[in-house]
Amino acid sequence: MATIKDVAQLAGVSVATVSYVLNDSMPVSEATRNKVLAAVAKLGYQPHRQGRNLQRQRTLTIGVLLPQANLLCELDLATWLLEATNAATSAGYSLLLQPADSQARGDLADGWISFGTALDPQLPQIWALAPPFEQPAVLCDAAFAAQRAVETLTHAGMQRIGLITLPRSIPGSARWYLGYRRALRRAGIAFDPALVVEPANNRFHDGVAAYEALAASENDYDGLIVCGNQLATGVVMVDHAKVPLIVSHSNTQRGISGFRWPTELWAHTLVRKLLQQLDGSAIAHRTWLNPSLVIGSLGFKEDLDGFNYV
Amino acid sequence: MATIKDVAQLAGVSVATVSYVLNDSMPVSEATRNKVLAAVAKLGYQPHRQGRNLQRQRTLTIGVLLPQANLLCELDLATWLLEATNAATSAGYSLLLQPADSQARGDLADGWISFGTALDPQLPQIWALAPPFEQPAVLCDAAFAAQRAVETLTHAGMQRIGLITLPRSIPGSARWYLGYRRALRRAGIAFDPALVVEPANNRFHDGVAAYEALAASENDYDGLIVCGNQLATGVVMVDHAKVPLIVSHSNTQRGISGFRWPTELWAHTLVRKLLQQLDGSAIAHRTWLNPSLVIGSLGFKEDLDGFNYV
């Protein structure tokens, strides 16, 4: 590995001069600049990150706090990380992974972001270790999604709309419920608690059970909204012919109608904001993103215009 | 931030002594060791990674090469990364993300691993940049899975077994095909090319189309194997009542029978092997892992004992 000394020697200049041209930190005459550049090219020299960073007191690294595996059901961590990696890389930064409960995140990175959705019940604990509003926060409002979903059905003339969602004790789920109520109120439809089922977990068979509970009751409904991918998949599996509309939380694959969470935009925005903050720029700490509704080929799909069909 | 100097000063010893006790690199008297430890505790001192690493010429970092988003359909990157992070963290290392086509991966990390499945058609290109056998490789054999799947059906008395899989030009898919042929041969069943459908892509609707193509033909089959999550999901969606067995590639959720790829073990093994290699230990460069078959609640589920039902 060639060092800056080697370059300086070969170019017949001092190390400082090499540093100057490489960092544009001082005016350098065209002649010597060319000599330096030639030497750099010849040696294939690349500045040693460790040395440079030690001197600059920076790591050129962004730390990512990762929650535990079983919580990653709603959001696509893969896509999120890929986009975050791209955003960081194009700015000369790298992403460094660390478990959310990690102790040693002192000088590992210049800044930290955390992956998490409001549906993640453990997020409060994670945020206790790394408060969200000391770092830039990008949020996606489930209330908006729920409201949008209900409106889609009411605009199509439906009146009795069922809701299958996780318990309201989970923050993100609470907002889903909120949007549902709000849309009903605005449409002048009375709220009927019997139409709401709240399974404890977001698993395939929880969806099946919830659907069957609703179907077995005397309550007839003409529209149905399901919050949670696994739940929605379960419902579709049991019998999608009867279900006017399934709205999954984020996954729009498999023909299920659902909201597409702007995962890439989210990751990108988060990284950009952190970088701006590191640059010393003032930033808005909270940024809200909106999910978009995509109507799938399964279940309800009539009387809808202006939507993308999967 | 306290430095080693501060510790030395407070303990009334030299910086070298502090280094000795912190790294156990030299014998130190019990008395002075205690003084040092006390000072460390009092100041909450933690060695500065950058400085230490510069001196030691190491980064305590493992680089991870990430393929592009659209290729991540078969394997759970999230789970994989989480487990890799845990394995690395518990050894004092961190994971550093980098796009697979990244140029600058010189001194960023002590070693590199890459996420990828043999089904990934772009893997050869990725590996061209970071040849797999210069880094430790952990592989999962699809041929084993295919063979196991076919045997499960033949043992239940089936004779005409259909196969829906990706084109053989994709390495991982080729091995799937291989295992299928091998199992048939061993069972003394003649191979019938009409029972094999090879859609070009692993998407939901490709599965639907492939299934319909097979169903429309004159070929009747009593068992069916599908390679690929999205394909399998599509097949189930169309009509799972007729399908004796769906074997997905890796995903066993949603009631579909399938192979569980040992994702966590994989990630863990890969990281451990790299760390051993960095330690200078001789390691076997290729490690084979086997997937395990899980029978789902959908489709074929009779005459099977000793399996875990989802």
Place this chain on the structure above:
DNA sequence: CTGTTAGCGCATTCAG
């Protein structure tokens, strides 16, 4: 404009 030099925080010879 360019060279000399002093650290960034740490580990490690080499004398004592």
Place this chain on the structure above:
DNA sequence: CTGAATGCGCTAACAG
């Protein structure tokens, strides 16, 4: 056993 000195690779004053 301990301490002073050296340097890992680089940047940034400070002189010239």
